[in-house]
Amino acid sequence: MKLFFKLFFILIFFSIFAKCDVALKSNNNFILGENFVFEIEANGSDIEFPNIDKIDNQIVVNLGTSRTITSINGNVVNKIKKTYSFKPQKDFILPSFEVKIDGKSFNTKEKSITSYIPKKSKLKNFDFEISLNKSSLFVGEESVLNLKFKYKKDLQIVDLAFNMPIFNNIWSKKIEQQNSSYEENGFVVQELNFLIFPQKSGLLEIPSIKIEAKVIDMNTYSYSLFSPATKTEKIYSNSLTLDVKPLPNNVNLIGEFLLKTSVSKEEINEGESVSYQVEVSGNGNIDDIEDIKLDIKDVTIFENKPEIKTKIEDNKNVGTYKKSFSIISNKDFEIPSISLSYYDQNIKKVVTQKSPSYKIKVKSIEKKATFKGLEKVKKEKIEIEKIVYKTSLKQQLLFFILGMLFTILIFGLYFYVKNRKVKQKDDLPLVKSIKKSKNNNELIKLLLPYIGYNKILDELIFKLEKDEKIDLKLIKKDIVNIVETLAL
Incomplete structure (x- = not known):
């Protein structure tokens, strides 16, 4: 009986979930200075997503599209998810987006997103600390910023990602000679040092710095044929404050x-x-x-x-x-x-x-005496020799024949180019649209109605959707060849 109720509730849950034709997924907050990522997911046969260029006056980047295609009672149903990213500067409202599915319009709900400043991470396997050799200084005076990153010795790290941030009103320069790596109390310690110069007086802040560590995840059962499963850890440092005094005079x-x-x-x-x-x-x-x-x-x-x-x-x-x-x-x-x-x-x-x-x-340099006058040039008779070129009748006939041949050649080239242009204009409407498409998204949108017509065409469409860096010119050529044979 208990099993029956469990199955009943599961069926109800999936029936409710299946009705959610459009879903917006995102966090409720973001870290200042970092990208905010959100997703729009839609289910249906014919799906048209909105063009999202800007949010809160910030440029939005389309990170990619994932698609799952299923066939229910002979009907093709698409489950498409688009991922977007942008870098907000303050709290903002994620607006409502309109998605058209099978001729009907669906709207996502508005969502308030708040910003927050990250605090120093407290993790068992990692530690990240930044410090200054002096925090009270004059404008333009140098100070050494030390970055000390620690991780457990037995931890299997695949990759470390670190970008030195650009500080407001602080100029920085890396000290190459003082980069070091050593072991301490079961941890591997890596240190970087920067020389910093404040460019403005007052209280200046060095915000928390982030390091992303990709480590092998031993607690997951997922695997890859080529590499073990990994997870990404975000490690944040503490923040610092500089007390900067103006220079005198x-x-x-x-x-x-x-x-x-x-x-x-x-x-x-x-x-x-x-x-x-x-x-x-x-x-x-x-x-x-x-x-x-x-x-x-x-x-x-x-x-x-x-x-x-x-x-x-x-x-x-x-x-x-x-x-x-x-x-x-x-x-x-x-x-x-x-x-x-x-x-x-x-x-x-x-x-x-x-x-x-x-x-x-x-x-000063002594100037040379100038001429008092110019001697008159005696007029001399100049004899002009006239040269007359004569051409024979044979030469005139040869020039005439060459001129005729050149004229025939020009007319031949003209009609050849004209016929070639006519042939190029005979393309099918779909072929014309494929050739004019400027990016992956435009091309996918054109080809979505033709999924299921040809197996090779379907493979090319999926390949186009998965790989954003694909050679668009080359794959368009392959698609045109298939479309012309199918006469779509």
Whole structure:
């Protein structure tokens, strides 16, 4: 009796479920900065999904389509599921979507989706911690961000996915020399270090960072012919806050720098150029050095783009800024002094360095005497020799025959191209539509009504649906060949 009731309730459940022609599946929340994924599933013989381009002003990406085809009493029933993704910036409402099934319209329900900030993961097999060597600093001052990821030694990891996020108002640079891997208390530890430079004063946040680990799942009974079953673990780190103070006296550089300038010569001839070199070396936020310009009246100045080279030494950003100028003048001029101001962390004050000015002497060149007049050119008689070419009757006849042959050839080519275009226009309407289709979705939509006509055509349709990266041009050619033989 109990078994009878169980079977009865199961039948009721499946009968109710079968009536759900359209279903929207998604989470009720999402993590800020990550993609939100949702699915629309529909059952029927002829299904038309909506075009979803944007949600909440964010571009929506179609991740793919899966299809199951069954035959009930001779009727073909499709179960199609489309998966979409986009990156929302705030809480939003997932709107109602209209799906047409067998000529009838069905609408999904609106759904409110809220955002949340992830917290540090507390897992038995994983741990992910980030830290700073200093969290209170000036704008442009460097700090070392350490990423320490730990996982159980006996864990079978197939793949690790990690992308360093782009922080708001914080510039980062990886320290290659300090990447390390070691074992500690039964865990494998991997460390990465980054040099970061805050670009704005105030409280700046380094949000939680995510690592995705694909591990072999020993607790599942599913298997693959080529590889064992896996599952993906999402591991989140803690977040950090930086207390960033503005630099004094409106300077934008912090560190230790040395300013050097030089000229190629201090005396030139009129029309010659003098080369002026500027070099700033040291450690700190060298990339933030403002482009150096020269303002000299009545001269012509050519300048190169500054060349900035940096590297990391002892957890400091070390490098050089170099720029060269070429100056041309017809009179004496002076290259003015330039200054460089920065905040020196060692002495805790603003330092200003100034280059020397250079006075350049321009020597004038004596001009050669000009001609007082021009001698009159004596008029001479110029004899013009006329050359007359004569052609024989045979040559004239040969040219005529060649002209006729060339005319016949042109007309032949014209009618050949015209007939070829006529043949191309004789394609069947379905063939024309297949050739004009621009993507997989358009082509599948055209071919859905013809499922069941031909086994090879069905295989091509399923292949087109499963593989989004398939060579569309090649498979369209195969489909056209089959459609032309079937005369659809």
